[in-house]
Amino acid sequence: MSKDIVQAYFDAFNARDIDGMLACLHDDVAHHVNEGKVRIGKTAFAEFCAHMARCYDETLTEMVLFEAEGGARAAAEYMVNGTYLETDPGLPEARAQGYRLPAGSFFSIRDDRIARVVTYYNLADWIRQVS
Template sequence: MDAKAVLKRYFDAFNSGDKAGMLAELSDDVAHHVNEGQIRVGKDLFSQFCDHMDRCYRETLTDIVIFGNDDGTRASAEFVVNGEYLATDEGLPEAKGQKYVLPAGSFMSLKDGKISRVTTYYNLADWVRQVSA
């Protein structure tokens, strides 16, 4: 299995706003480790997270570099998040359409050709600084 190809399809779907395409690359019991949040298990909770993100943010990923191990069980990507803050997210600064550019990375585990773990990291303090400026 080519883990890098799975991640490429996943990130292409993200950039196309194709939530169904993203979900198609996930295992049913995917563990979603959210930056500054709780672990969510399962496609339903991942889908709900995507809906929330789509309501509050408009994001496109650029400069994506994908890495993968030889046996296809682990992969990661480094990228730049280019976003717009659309609606105030609970506990965060007020949204006024602020734009932001933020380096980030995702780390993934795969089993049976599907993503079974998604862990994404970015610098929340940098994001808060950008949207508060």
């Protein structure tokens, strides 16, 4: 069931367990981030997660998971509750500002692993909250 692997992925995210997140991913995962380049593979995903952990402390709440018939796709809607820890290049200066932001992710599932992750949120809203 695709919702199970997606739930495990988000549980690992909230536990700040990058290895747990990686265990949910297909080796050639395509990671589509909001306002960024597509990253291919677990190594690129792990590098992104390390950067995010350095700059942001986030917990996802109000999670609603959806699964397409057949289990090849899933989606999630949630709230990102965060603290901006370290200035991310090109973004406002970090001063431990808090933020709360609705977001969503879309997933493709292959061989019981996540093969594609697409994440969306309103960057202008986030910038307004941390500025």
